[in-house]
Amino acid sequence: MLGRLEPHKISGQRGMLHGREKGRLVREDIIRVLESSPADTVLPVDFSGIAFIDFSCADELVSKLVMRLSTDLAGRHIVLTNLSEEVQENIAAALELRQLVCLAESDRAVKVLGRLHPELLKTYEVARKRGRITARDLVGAFGLRISAGSNRLTKLSQLGLLARAHGEAMERGGRHYVYLPVQ
Amino acid sequence: MNPIVIATPTLHAPTVDGLFGTVLGAISGVRPSSRAPIIIDLSRVNFIDPYGMVCLCQLCRHLGNRFRHSRLVLPDRLDVQAYLARMGFFDQVAGHLNLENQQVSAGGGRLPASSEVLLELTSVRRQEDVLEVTRLILDRTRVILREQLGYSDRDVGKFATVIGEVCHNIHDHSEDEGVVCVQRYTSRDGRKYAIIGVADLGIGIRASLAKRFPHVNDWPHYLAIASALRKDFSRYPDRGLGLYIISQIVGQYHGSLDIRSGDTRLSVKQRARWVQSSPFPGTQVSIRLSQKE
Numbered sequence: 247m248l249g250r251l252e253p254h255k256i257s258g259q260r261g262m263l264h265g266r267e268k269g270r271l272v273r274e275d276i277i278r279v280l281e282s283s284p285a286d287t288v289l290p291v292d293f294s295g296i297a298f299i300d301f302s303c304a305d306e307l308v309s310k311l312v313m314r315l316s317t318d319l320a321g322r323h324i325v326l327t328n329l330s331e332e333v334q335e336n337i338a339a340a341l342e343l344r345q346l347v348c349l350a351e352s353d354r355a356v357k358v359l360g361r362l363h364p365e366l367l368k369t370y371e372v373a374r375k376r377g378r379i380t381a382r383d384l385v386g387a388f389g390l391r392i393s394a395g396s397n398r399l400t401k402l403s404q405l406g407l408l409a410r411a412h413g414e415a416m417e418r419g420g421r422h423y424v425y426l427p428v429q
Numbered sequence: 430m431n432p433i434v435i436a437t438p439t440l441h442a443p444t445v446d447g448l449f450g451t452v453l454g455a456i457s458g459v460r461p462s463s464r465a466p467i468i469i470d471l472s473r474v475n476f477i478d479p480y481g482m483v484c485l486c487q488l489c490r491h492l493g494n495r496f497r498h499s500r501l502v503l504p505d506r507l508d509v510q511a512y513l514a515r516m517g518f519f520d521q522v523a524g525h526l527n528l529e530n531q532q533v534s535a536g537g538g539r540l541p542a543s544s545e546v547l548l549e550l551t552s553v554r555r556q557e558d559v560l561e562v563t564r565l566i567l568d569r570t571r572v573i574l575r576e577q578l579g580y581s582d583r584d585v586g587k588f589a590t591v592i593g594e595v596c597h598n599i600h601d602h603s604e605d606e607g608v609v610c611v612q613r614y615t616s617r618d619g620r621k622y623a624i625i626g627v628a629d630l631g632i633g634i635r636a637s638l639a640k641r642f643p644h645v646n647d648w649p650h651y652l653a654i655a656s657a658l659r660k661d662f663s664r665y666p667d668r669g670l671g672l673y674i675i676s677q678i679v680g681q682y683h684g685s686l687d688i689r690s691g692d693t694r695l696s697v698k699q700r701a702r703w704v705q706s707s708p709f710p711g712t713q714v715s716i717r718l719s720q721k722e
Contacts, residue, residue, distance in 0.1 A: 264560045264593060298567055298586065300593040301674050332586030343660060343670050
């Protein structure tokens with residue numbers, strides 16, 4: 247299982263986050279925390295103090311943060327916690343427009359914000375149930391060929407929903423990668 | 430110079446184009462140093478919606494910036510004057526020209542039951558103003574939007590988002606200050622809706638885009654407006670989603686969107702229509718959002 251860091255709580259003026267400049271500043275705060283954290287960890291980003299975030303801020307803060315996580319911050323992960331409906335709405339809208347996704351958690355339920363292909367979502371949910379997943383697991387679960395399963399897991403890893411953990415030797419030789427769900 | 434009489438009784442998106450054309454045409458040969466006052470006669474006007482109001486504010490400011498002596502003859506109807514007063518119109522334009530035929534003091538009187546002020550004329554100069562406008566909308570209008578338009582908290586959030594985004598554009602793109610106001614109405618068939626009016630006297634959409642894409646300066650204004658509504662086409666790299674998300678939300682709430690910049694107005698209500706307007710500085714936006722079905 248991936249290590250979970252102490253939540254990073256976000257604050258805004260009177261509980262509001264607005265504008266790209268504010269989004270950029272909060273994003274850079276989070277990046278500083280991520281850069282000083284070990285790889286293969288999940289940083290909960292706590293929005294409990296935020297009643298409203300406008301679209302521009304959501305795009306600057308969350309969308310661009312998710313983009314960084316797939317590039318120079320690969321190996322680090324985030325999950326957004328304690329989002330109100332209004333806050334979730336604008337974050338999801340910003341992610342959808344950029345064709346990105348991000349995990350959100352409230353009351354112990356995990357949700358994927360942004361638009362995710364149903365098959366990818368099902369695969370992620372299988373990974374969450376099992377606690378780990380390999381391409382061979384997808385052969386059994388979805389009837390996929392190994393190569394297709396491997397592509398699907400790579401895609402989910404690129405989207406930040408799975409973390410590639412380690413390679414395992416297979417019974418008949420060769421190795422496959424084990425992926426852990428980000429949660 | 431004779432007073433410029435505004436014959437249309439209604440100032441809203443379809444008629445403001447004519448207002449600009451009438452006024453600007455009349456003053457085209459007038460020198461800024463002229464001693465003769467420029468007089469705009471609104472005595473026949475009996476309805477002004479938020480878009481009409483913010484455009485009128487900016488027209489007054491434009492005249493005040495250019496001419497030493499300008500006057501505005503207010504509408505004869507007391508209820509219209511009361512509405513202007515209640516919306517803070519007198520205070521907004523007081524520094525730009527003189528008001529005539531004023532029969533209602535600033536602060537106003539009662540409004541007709543069919544309308545309700547959600548946000549008076551509010552200046553947007555700094556980022557903090559955008560925050561304040563958003564906060565006012567969320568704090569003051571939540572109950573009204575819930576009860577009158579059937580909006581959930583999510584819908585109120587989207588409503589505030591639209592207003593915030595269009596105000597952000599003033600700060601980020603216009604290189605000027607702007608003004609915003611919001612009003613709720615009930616149509617004759619009983620349907621409730623809100624109209625948001627936002628206007629500035631800035632550089633306009635084409636000039637803003639041309640900061641990053643110089644060839645846009647050669648485009649007609651309608652093409653610049655259409656491009657600004659596309660995803661990812663902005664003066665700033667990695668942006669360009671604001672007007673797009675506004676248009677998406679307007680569609681979700683069976684509303685309409687008018688964007689005027691340069692000499693063109695784009696009007697979107699289910700379909701997009703281009704309307705020739707008169708050249709006027711800045712960008713002016715009208716957004717209508719209807720009650721939930």
